[in-house]
Amino acid sequence: MSTNHEQDNVRRFTVKVGVTRVRALPCVSLRRTLSGGGAEVCPMPIEPGLWGAGDAYERYMGRWSRQVAPRFVEWLALAPGGACIDIGCGTGILAAALLEGAAPQRIVGIDSAPGFLELARARVADARAAFRPGDALALPEGDDTFDLAVSGLVLNFLPDKAAALAEMVRVVRPGGTVGLYVWDYAGHMQIMRRFFDVAAALDPRALDFDDGVKAPVCRPGPLRELFMGAGLEGVEVRAIDITAAFESFEDYWTPFLGGTGSAPKYCMSLTEPSREELRERLHARLPTGPDGEILLAVRAWAAKGRVAG
Numbered sequence: 001m002s003t004n005h006e007q008d009n010v011r012r013f014t015v016k017v018g019v020t021r022v023r024a025l026p027c028v029s030l031r032r033t034l035s036g037g038g039a040e041v042c043p044m045p046i047e048p049g050l051w052g053a054g055d056a057y058e059r060y061m062g063r064w065s066r067q068v069a070p071r072f073v074e075w076l077a078l079a080p081g082g083a084c085i086d087i088g089c090g091t092g093i094l095a096a097a098l099l100e101g102a103a104p105q106r107i108v109g110i111d112s113a114p115g116f117l118e119l120a121r122a123r124v125a126d127a128r129a130a131f132r133p134g135d136a137l138a139l140p141e142g143d144d145t146f147d148l149a150v151s152g153l154v155l156n157f158l159p160d161k162a163a164a165l166a167e168m169v170r171v172v173r174p175g176g177t178v179g180l181y182v183w184d185y186a187g188h189m190q191i192m193r194r195f196f197d198v199a200a201a202l203d204p205r206a207l208d209f210d211d212g213v214k215a216p217v218c219r220p221g222p223l224r225e226l227f228m229g230a231g232l233e234g235v236e237v238r239a240i241d242i243t244a245a246f247e248s249f250e251d252y253w254t255p256f257l258g259g260t261g262s263a264p265k266y267c268m269s270l271t272e273p274s275r276e277e278l279r280e281r282l283h284a285r286l287p288t289g290p291d292g293e294i295l296l297a298v299r300a301w302a303a304k305g306r307v308a309g
Helices: 054-076 093-101 114-123 161-170 190-202 204-208 220-229 249-257 262-269 272-285
Strands: 013-017 020-024 083-087 106-111 129-133 146-152 172-183 233-246 294-306
Touching (some): 054 093, 054 146, 054 172, 054 249, 083 093, 083 161, 093 106, 093 129, 093 146, 146 161, 161 172, 190 204, 190 272, 220 233, 220 294, 233 249, 249 262, 249 272, 249 294, 262 272
Parallel strands (some): 083 106, 083 146, 146 172
Antiparallel strands (some): 013 020, 172 294, 233 294
């Protein structure tokens, strides 16, 4: 997949967050694949071309996940110090939130995509953080190594969710915490829910891309069952709600043209006339304020539990 977002003229900027500097740099090509259908299998499998470019991800989902991460860290209610592992660390959003909000002694970020790891290392300039390649289903860490294992917005992309959670439990010491969060694709993740409700009414093929259909684990009941099935104690599940504020319809629509993520991937698979019809139907359906602004609900489901012992 080619994209104009991979040009060298991408903006550079630096944001200071507490003691952790988070830098956004020119993107590099980031590719993950999902096993099945003849696709190449990589350690942390995600569909071919699903996550194509770091800056496109930032405009589509990164700006919202950046708001959810610190709320998740606050809910974990962690004591300072200790060792953490962030599985599927991506571009380092959750790692940065942990460093700022939980003050760990060290944190290890694991991801299978070299490009994401490069961005995480560049954006999270903190001596306590290290980012390494690895497989969510076979973590390159010893038993009982960490006090906390977390994962943000990754679980639904993994082919064996129980095995991934078992690995998280394995690397955490008795009494430590395992936690993760996922988007509420079928409910109040309205950025995507509004898109797919309109798209599916026009084209049933859109359901093949709809994470609300493809990811039933992203609901409170299945998350609780998964955590309890992994032997975790004191399991809790809660909603984390934020508001996505778009300045205009174009601010909402443009990220779907980046090809990064399931909805943009579907959008860019359409012919130009079909894409324009989808655009017009969405424009008519979205709640728009007097100055053209659009406010949508964004919900993530978070789960946590304590390792027995």
